[in-house]
Amino acid sequence: MSDPNAGYDVVVLGGGSGGYATAFRAAGLGMKVALVEKDKVGGTCLHRGCIPTKALLHAGEVADTTREADQFGILAEFQGVDVKAVNKYKDDVVAKMYKGLQGLFKANKIDVVQGTGKLVGPNAVQVDNGQTLTGAHVVLATGSYSKTLPGLEIDGEKVITSEHALNLTELPRRAIVIGGGVIGVEFASAWKSLGVEVEIVEGLPRLIAAEDADSSKALERAFRKRGIKFHTGKFFEKVVKTDSGVEVHIQGGAVVEGDVVLVAVGRGPVTANLGYEEQGVEIDRGFVLVNENLQTNVPGVYAVGDIVPGVQLAHRGFLQGIHVAEHIAGLNPAPIDEAGIPRVTFTEPEVASMGLNEDKAKEQYGAEKIKTVNYNLAGNGKSNILKTQGFIKLVAVEDGPIVGVHMVGARISEQIGEAELIYNWEGYASDVASLIHMHPTQNEAIGEAAMLLAGKPLHVHD
The missing domain is CATH 3.30.390.30 (FAD/NAD-linked reductase, C-terminal dimerisation domain)
Incomplete structure (x- = not known):
């Protein structure tokens, strides 16, 4: 590993999808690159999002297939879900992917600096391990966090986020999901397949409201057929913890009871207290504003991934990271068409x-x-x-x-x-x-x- 204080062509703050894509492409174009990450490279997608949730959904698909095996002429008996074994399967997939990603960092000769970084100048990132990294260009890629709403205080036990839901050692008997967007309906689908009774509360008029209306209707029909209950056009009013679980009071006077409440009301950008605003980077509601080449208003500073307004998807981050590296290299890449980014909700x-x-x-x-x-x-x-x-x-x-x-x-x-x-x-x-x-x-x-x-x-x- 080279001297981290020697100066870099690119310093990337954040090792998630957008950050490491920037680093890999920049290194491939011959640049000297450093990446600062406070946790594990791979970010939310690999460790707490895309990969583990899809593993959980696949386990649910296997459970459903086993239950329905007789429809295909196969004699099989569904005996239940071993949560410990499901978690091991999920975690093994993540571990394998993480090991491969670490190998790619080494192969690309990227300096990975462990710690929390802060922008202290247009060309400098200070890390809480005492190092200050300087670069001709700095790329902000600090990702997102699970949001909540007033009245939804997360305790990690009865009121949980998707991160907690991925690490449950026991499945709840009944679960309430607040939020009918992608995260909410994916967990509802997986849990139902694994034997949990699920009820969704969504304030907008339909599930996955960002999708075409016909797609929403089709998913709602399928959920009804599967026994997944949902309330659309009804916002929650309060959550009451009881000795046996939780109650969610919704508009109109209805009360939904469950063992846990999953808060799935979207993800917010991680930009606070990282020096962005102090260095003059323009921020709107926590998001970093950029032009078509993902440049901020501060010369030499770019931003990619979930902190940039738009759909929060890993492959969008990959594409943005590649774009930034190529723009820095003077390759004049074409602007990214946001509507040209594929979207999938991995429900059943x-x-x-x-x-x-x-x-x-x-x-x-x-x-x-x-x-x-x-x-x-x-x-x-x-x-x-x-x-x-x-x-x-x-x-x-x-x-x-x-x-x-x-x-x-x-x-x-x-x-x-x-x-x-x-x-x-x-x-x-x-x-x-x-x-x-x-x-x-x-x-x-x-x-x-x-x-x-x-x-x-x-x-x-x-």
């Missing part, structure tokens, strides 16, 4: 989307210019094999490109890659319809939807 069924939803497309192009089609997965062979229901919805401009792809179904997230190409390459329905889609796969449902939109449907019933 999964919800995946790309580009604009129908309402936003109508706002942008005019309602009279927007065409939509919904291809029902009932006509798709592989979806029938998987015993899943859902659809592929395409949103297109009349005589123009497809500007939105929305999908619901088991394992449908695996089709997001083609949806991303369609949107980002401004594909027309006729372009996609002319492609050969492998049979039998769920992927061909995208081709079927495009054929329907192009006016030449194949496996479509009236």
Whole structure:
């Protein structure tokens, strides 16, 4: 490891998805890089978010498959959930990924400095271990934390966050989830599969309200069928702890009872007390404001990841980190289209989307210019094999490109890659319809939807 006081081309503050992507790409472009991280490299996504939650969801899928094995002619008996073993499986996945990531830091010859960093100048980061790192460029990538609301005091026992939920040694019998966004519905889905009775309280009119309305409706139908209860358009009023658990009082006078309350009301940016505002970095409601190249108003200082306004997704952080490194290197990368970032909610069924939803497309192009089609997965062979229901919805401009792809179904997230190409390459329905889609796969449902939109449907019933 080189002398940390010798000066760097890039100093990255934060080792999560956006931070380490910046570091890796900058190192790959020949720059001398240091990265400051107070915990473990990999950040929330690897250790407390994306990876462990998806492992938990997969364990739930296995539980559901075991329960339903007789539908496939398989004799199996579901005997329950071994929480200790589930946690070991989850933690082993994380440990393997973490070990691989550590190896990449070594391979890229990046100086990793352990400690809490603070911006003390446009080119300097002071670490609480006594070191001060200087760099021609500083990249802020300090990530996010689980938010709460007044009246939702987190105690880690009866009122918990997603971080606590990932480390439970026993599953609750009944759980209340406050928040029907991505985090809330994913935990509701996983817990239900693992045998927990779940009830969601969401103040907005529908679950996953940021998604297309048809996707929300499909998920709500599926949740009702699975026995997951939810209250939409109703804000919580108070939480009362009792000897047996908790009560959540919601608008309208209803009271929901459970053993625990999971607070899933979003994530806030980690920017306070890190020297950002003192050094003149422009902040709005805790978020760092940047231009199209992710530069802050302070020359030489960039910001990436969850602290930048927009969707808080690991792959967005990866893309931003790569962009910043290439911009520093003078490669003039193209600005990132936020609508061109794929989004997946890993519930059962999964919800995946790309580009604009129908309402936003109508706002942008005019309602009279927007065409939509919904291809029902009932006509798709592989979806029938998987015993899943859902659809592929395409949103297109009349005589123009497809500007939105929305999908619901088991394992449908695996089709997001083609949806991303369609949107980002401004594909027309006729372009996609002319492609050969492998049979039998769920992927061909995208081709079927495009054929329907192009006016030449194949496996479509009236």
